[in-house]
Amino acid sequence: MSRKSSKPARKVQAAPRRSLPVRMARGIARLLWKLSLRTVQLGLIVFAGAVLWFYVQLPAAEDLLDGRERGSVQMRDRHGELFAWRGEQGLVVPASQMSEDLRNAVVATEDKRFWRHFGVSPRGMLGAIRINLREGRGPLQGHGGSTITQQVVKLSFLGDLPTLQRKVLEIPYAVAMELAYSKEEILSIYMNRAYLGASANGFEAASQRYFGISASEVDVPQSAMLAGLLTAPSRYAPTSDLSRAQNRSQVILRLMHEQGYIGDAEFAQARANPAVLSAAAQRRSGGYFADWIMESGPDFLTSDTAEDVVISTTFDPAIQRAAEDGLTSVFEDLVREGSEAQAAVVVLSADGAVRGMVGGRAIGGAGTFNRATQALRQPGSAFKPFVYTAGLEQGVNASDFFVDRPVTIDIPGSGPWTPQNYGRTNLGPMSMAEAFARSTNTVAVVVSETAGRDNVIATARAMGLDSEMTNTPALALGASETTLLDITGAYATLLNRGRRAEPYGMRQVRLRDGDTLLLEAQPGLGDQVISERNAGIVTWMMTQVIEAPYGTGARASLGDRSVAGKTGTTQEARDAWFIGFSGDYVVGVWMGYDDNTPLTGVTGGGLPAEIWKRVMRGVHRGLTPTTLPVVVPIRPQPQAPARTAGAGSRGAGGSAPLPQAPRRVDEGLAGVVEGLLRGLLGGNN
Template identity: 40%
Template sequence: MNPLDPDRPSHARPEPAKPESAKPEPVRPDPSSRETDETRAAAREAAAAAKVLGRQLGVLAGRAARGAGRRAADAARAAGPAWRGLAGRVRSRPNKPGAAPRAIPASDLPPAASLAGRLRRRPWLAASLALVLLPLAFLAALVLYSFATLPPLGGVVPEAGQRALTVEADDGRVFATRGAFQGQKLTAAEMPAHLAQAVIAIEDRRFRSHWGVDPRGLLRAMYRNAVGGGVREGGSTITQQYVRLTSLTQEKTLRRKIQEAFLALRVEATMSKDEILLGYLNTAYFGAGAYGIDAAARRYFGKGAKALTLPEAAMLAGLVRAPSQLAPTRNFGGAKERADVVLQTMVETGAITAAEADQARAQTITLRTPPETPPGTNYFLDMVSAEAKKLADAPGDVTVRTTLNLDLQSLAEGVVARRLDAEGAKKKASQGALVVLNKEGAILAMVGGRDYEDSQFNRATQAKRQAGSLFKLFVYLTAYENGFNPDTVLVDRPIQIGDWEPQNSTGRFKGAVPLRSAFAQSINTVAAQLADEVGIPAVIATAHRMGVTSELPNVPSLALGSAEVTLLEMTRAYAGVLAGAAPVDTHSVHTIRGAQPQPLYLRAEAKAGTAIPTESRAMMLDSLQAVVDGGTGKGARVAGLPVGGKTGTTQDYRDAWFIGMTPDLIVGVWVGNDDNSSMNRVGGGDIPASIFRDFVQRATVQLAKGRKRPSAARAEPAPAREVATNPAPAASVRGVPEVIDTGTLAFRGRTVRLLGVDGEGGALARQLARYLRRREVACAPPAGAEAKAEQLRCQIDGDDLASLILTAGGGRAAEDAPADLLAAEEQARSERAGIWGRR
């Protein structure tokens, strides 16, 4: 018998009901834990449900779209008479057995069946409903998902980034800033009323009345953007901007906007309007690396936010919409125009009167900001940033007083660039580096390459190249400390040390030579014999004692500089000879100051290194001076100044070095190519020695006289002794000239060359012609100097014309240009003016 047969009576007895008393007592959970568990479970279920709902809606949407497409295709095939025949048919069902079928009106059908019938009869209606319902379904799913994944308030902590550095030169002049300024958090008591009014007027007029989201403001923004043909106004309230900064990412998606609205409503329910505004001002970005209103006030005006005037507050309020574009440091005109708009908006909202706005517009806004960082100093700044972090890794904005001498830095950049411009292409030398130290190891100037914007690689501190004969300093110093002296005679001859046979660069041998001459002429065989005599390990020990930190291989060829070293560490080693103790402590930072009066770091007096024996040091200095007086470094001689140094040239002319010293300075120079390719027979006594000479002969005079650089706005007038102010001699000329190029003028058929200027044609010449139009120029030969024929110094309205041209970057200074014109060119180069601008 089949127990599942419905016709079979069941003999199964029903289970007796349990008595009421047998029911188990429900377990009552702990109320304190139940709330937490339920909250977590609800959150998990909401997230899971939102995900499932999203997937199901996606599936349904796909099916609906496919069904509508099939129905439309079927309707098209059934068009014409067939459709009319189908439309006339009615569904019928028998009334009784044998009775005729009876038509059922559509009104008697169930709603779903009626709607389905209509949709089958009208496929366009199905498609229309799909077009309307699918976006609504998608939007509903997105809202649910956005709510389910809502982040917590304040969940986004802005990245601290690099702390702000304000960098000063050795004389206290601020010349650069780095990093992001944070400032102090503004309190409610410190916020000026006009600052709050300015921000509300320009960012969110209805801030005090809406509940976080302003539909009226959103519609107004949409209208103005539609009329203006682009995005001219945003619809976000201050509350929405605040939650975006503190709780959301900056992605531009509809989901983020929905979450932004939800969080704005929540913030309005938990914080006061003043707290929201204060939080927004302490978080917003105001351009030029300033985050927060106090940082912006200090960055642009040198004062705290509580001291802002009405026009200053209006300018800062206007920056929030486009901080990078309107930052006053780069676009003061645009920032001022925006401030005027803010003032007018404050009048419209009743925050101030029209008279107060006019008075604010009439006030002069003075920026107290550092100038744009001179491009060439960026190599030095990279090093300072790393050193400052190592010396005082404290949070907050800091000011660093460095060792950099801005005048020497500008001079160094100009000398390196000018020499490579003149000879680099011909001699296949594309890069150069220079380091200037004093005897205490302070870095006074640094050139890490020709163009920081092209390459941030610092060839003075990061590039490791073979030192060549520069390394012989350690060989000879070790020998002098072990009984040799400059008059000791060795034989320049073919030698072999193991498998190594050193050769001289000339390919010839001189026989017996004293060590002084061997060092001055950089004879390789003598240096190899000395190193073999005292031992390579002893030479390595001397190099390390003098401050070389690179790895030095214990091989015979080390005597001729086969090891790779940096320019800074080799310059440091030579500085030890001049100082009489090693290693010299090279440094770039004097002090680091933060918000507190007590310095975060104050450089203590450096401990003297190990003293170099007096006699050995004197012999080494004598040998170094012999190199410049009559050896391979003759190109570095400076009239009237004792100079010592050493050249270095590596195999196949891949590297050329010169490190020289005066009584006050140690200057290291390297020239070569980044790809290690060979130059066109450039040795250390060639371009490097010339760069050293060009720098030292002018740096010495500059340091002695303390001469200032010409200002950017107005070049220094030529000294009276150089420009004739008495009645013009026969060679003088006066009149309104025609411009041939920026270094050549024509006066009534007479051509005059401006002394010290290599002119430029084209657009620069046309600009000069417009400047000189109908203005009289007086030219005369320089007093007390012999100039080339028709080379004169000219004046216009009391200013030296050549200096004006070079300061504006309208030409290049000639090799024989006077010092004031060379300084003018250096300033134009450092400020990227005229021809020195980046192309």
């Protein structure tokens, strides 16, 4: 018999039925959760695929060390010292061979978690976004929060992409790099590719550029200054603003101290003794000269070079400083403050080697307008040595007398033309040398027309004046434009006794990493283009410009050193020149305004002659005086016939001799008075 349980049966209650909206919400949540998981899984798969894709395409680390698109140019002076850099400088050195202080400075500045992260720093990216938003910029504008690895990706592969697209791709690319390369290799790529101002790519090139030493030798202050360039290389370049670069380096020193790379004593020592530029970088000399070399040399070895080349030049830093100091001192001492007048100086050796060049008052400027080589200006009376040389070459006698009186030439299609002397006076009969020393315009026109304008042009070209010359009577007065370098080089022909000397600055071009000779100049004097005797006579006449009491260039006298020169002042004093030479150097000076505004109270015998004198004194400091190759002509006789020109005496293009008239011989008191007056009155400049 079965026993019934005394416990009552348990009543099972059904679970309460949830409402439809709750069930739908839970279903949607479960669906979203599953979709999110699938999305994350898909994202991880895509991310892994992207990492793998970039990983298999990455080249060897050493192939990424040099990221330059073209080569570099280094220029060395006549003594073999480096003085100028152009192109994209780059010297590949592994980070392990660079100074430990420099490596620490870079990491402290750019990516303090570099040694710990795996290519990306989420904390750094979020911090950068927060800073950008706080400063009122977009989340990706300004601070990027990029790691060094991400910056290597940008420098190597993604630099041309839009910001958002680049930021998205940087992350898998950076992870791929971390898988493919060691931290040392990534740091090496970064420290060799980073642009650091002044054409320097990489820290080795920058160390050489700014401090004249290898990146393996830089100390803590120098390391801090170099690392400080990474943020804004052009702004913080010490060659642009040393004090700004030093202030920036103080920030880097603080970061290094906070992160434990330098101790308290080293921090204090570095702050008290900031880095300074090397002597070569500090001088910044030769900017205009270097620009001229880059413009005048073959493109494939200069501006478009694919190789790293070294150019040996004729540049002399001591002569360059003399040229800069001479020009600067005159503007500081004798020109009103605030004047926008410009000036240029060229210094050549007798054989045409350019030793110094100042293309404007912005001393050391590079990439700026070079008034010594690019400005085409009228030379005025500085052209007259070519006129008188042509006259002598065509048979005009150095002992001839000329009459300074009004000259009128009828130019077909233009009418009569009457040149005026500088003082608008006429002094009557005078010797050829006196006319030249006084820079008398009327006599210069007579000599030009007698010799024939075609012959004047041919003589000037043979002597080295390559610019266009217009065949008009005003040719004799320097109405055709030229550059300071061209006309100074042409003057060297006179110093070389009639043999042409072509200005040159490039001696050799070699590959930087070897002894391969790519190009070599063949300096030396050219052909005999005018007779040695006539060159000597014109040189002697140029000494009278400075030595004679009536000469227009007396201000250029160097005392016991014999020099020859010629003044030049164009119409309305828009250009003022002094060009001349000693037995060793030829120096040309131009002064004027870039916009052709007339100079006030300036002639070639004034400030340009003063600049010339100060430059020459500096150039010749310590040199023994050298005798000039002069030929003194037979003293002119008063009874000799005088050449003259009256109204309408010449046509526009003929070359027949002008009519001659007997020289008036003054006697007694009248002759003495006229002689004294002629000695007191100045001629044309």
